[in-house]
Amino acid sequence: MALVSERLGRLPRPPRRKRRAGRGARALLLSARAIPTLRLISQISMSLLSLWIGVRFYLFVSGLERNDPDVSLSLRSPGVEAYLPISGLIGLKHWVLTGRLNGVHPAATLFLLGAIGTGLLLKKGFCGWICPIGFASENLGTLGMRLLKRPRPLRVPPVLDYPLRSLKYLLLAFFLWAILVQMDIGELQAFIEGPYNRVADIKMLKFFTEMSSTTAKVLLALLALSLLVPNFWCRYLCPYGALLGALSRLSPAKVTRDEKRCINCGLCAKACPAALPVDKSFRVRSDECNGCLECVAACPIPRALDVRIGKRRRVHPFLFAALVMIVFFAFPFGGRLARRWEPDISLHEYRQHVQNLHLPIYQHNRGRPVAPAEQGGSASDYAEQQLLQRPR
Ligand code: SF4
Numbered sequence: 106m107a108l109v110s111e112r113l114g115r116l117p118r119p120p121r122r123k124r125r126a127g128r129g130a131r132a133l134l135l136s137a138r139a140i141p142t143l144r145l146i147s148q149i150s151m152s153l154l155s156l157w158i159g160v161r162f163y164l165f166v167s168g169l170e171r172n173d174p175d176v177s178l179s180l181r182s183p184g185v186e187a188y189l190p191i192s193g194l195i196g197l198k199h200w201v202l203t204g205r206l207n208g209v210h211p212a213a214t215l216f217l218l219g220a221i222g223t224g225l226l227l228k229k230g231f232c233g234w235i236c237p238i239g240f241a242s243e244n245l246g247t248l249g250m251r252l253l254k255r256p257r258p259l260r261v262p263p264v265l266d267y268p269l270r271s272l273k274y275l276l277l278a279f280f281l282w283a284i285l286v287q288m289d290i291g292e293l294q295a296f297i298e299g300p301y302n303r304v305a306d307i308k309m310l311k312f313f314t315e316m317s318s319t320t321a322k323v324l325l326a327l328l329a330l331s332l333l334v335p336n337f338w339c340r341y342l343c344p345y346g347a348l349l350g351a352l353s354r355l356s357p358a359k360v361t362r363d364e365k366r367c368i369n370c371g372l373c374a375k376a377c378p379a380a381l382p383v384d385k386s387f388r389v390r391s392d393e394c395n396g397c398l399e400c401v402a403a404c405p406i407p408r409a410l411d412v413r414i415g416k417r418r419r420v421h422p423f424l425f426a427a428l429v430m431i432v433f434f435a436f437p438f439g440g441r442l443a444r445r446w447e448p449d450i451s452l453h454e455y456r457q458h459v460q461n462l463h464l465p466i467y468q469h470n471r472g473r474p475v476a477p478a479e480q481g482g483s484a485s486d487y488a489e490q491q492l493l494q495r496p497r
């Protein structure tokens with residue numbers, strides 16, 4: 106909680122003003138200053154929800170591994186598919202080409218659509234208000250400042266910052282090229298129905314619960330860098346954030362400064378976790394803006410800094426936050442209402458997969474069938490793959 110209070114406490118105090126603001130303006134200011142608290146509540150809630158889904162999924166998989174007869178499919182929430190963006194993107198392309206939402210990981214595609222929707226309409230509001238990894242990344246930076254007793258975050262010099270920021274776009278370009286350009290309908294279908302994708306959620310869990318020494322070293326390095334440089338993962342490496350950042354350029358809602366009201370105090374720029382020069386911008390167009398609205402909360406002058414659609418129409422900060430939630434969850438809830446939310450993988454099939462997870466057919470192969478000679482697979486492995494790939 107110390108980190109949390111520090112984060113709230115980091116909000117700069119407004120300078121004393123000679124004239125008392127009117128009641129309406131005071132109320133507005135009060136509400137704007139509540140943004141960091143509201144955002145914190147949102148981020149903590151989303152992180153706890155993720156944790157709850159993750160723990161239940163762990164219990165589900167470990168129950169299957171023990172061959173526990175009491176294990177129930179209800180332990181596996183489709184919410185776990187929010188962490189399968191590749192499967193979601195493949196499912197999205199497949200949906201566009203066939204008009205049919207796949208039944209293996211439909212929620213992965215619905216979550217991706219929700220995030221894309223927020224990017225297109227509300228900047229990177231998903232990163233600033235929902236993403237648990239973004240929340241962890243932010244707080245690691247704050248923790249690092251405390252541990253290293255630094256009064257302000259370490260900023261990477263621009264000469265390094267720009268090339269490093271392009272890394273996440275390179276990763277994104279690779280995934281977009283491999284999926285949107287390279288994969289034809291046959292490969293998409295084969296990947297979606299293939300054994301690897303059917304267990305992609307379990308593979309993701311194993312990535313953390315049975316991590317290799319290389320993975321552990323990479324994660325430790327990322328942890329150390331996140332302590333040193335705030336938002337290291339989000340700013341330099343996250344391809345999901347890169348996708349939303351690119352889309353956010355099209356967002357009609359942007360932080361907008363009223364140059365007539367602004368007193369050039371610089372508090373907005375000081376509060377910005379993305380280190381954007383808000384006090385020098387008329388509209389914040391940067392793909393690094395995560396819509397956190399910390400700058401709006403820090404601004405001491407009513408209506409000097411707001412989210413606006415176009416140049417004029419003001420969006421109340423609380424409405425902006427609500428819209429981020431509504432747009433992101435609209436697709437998963439819509440899928441749930443339309444009964445296209447649960448995967449078509451039965452408990453029996455999950456049992457089979459978990460017991461055979463060591464087989465080469467569960468390796469990533471972009472959906473191509475695994476011939477016996479490939480990847481050391483045996484003839485019986487191949488036969489089992491064919492069995493598992495049968496339409497059900
Ligand atoms: S410009 Fe404002 S909304 Fe955008 S990242 Fe900075 S503080 Fe958050």
Ligand code: SF4
Nearest residue numbers: 367368370371373404
């Ligand atoms: S918009 Fe202007 S008045 Fe508001 S915090 Fe930024 S510099 Fe200060």
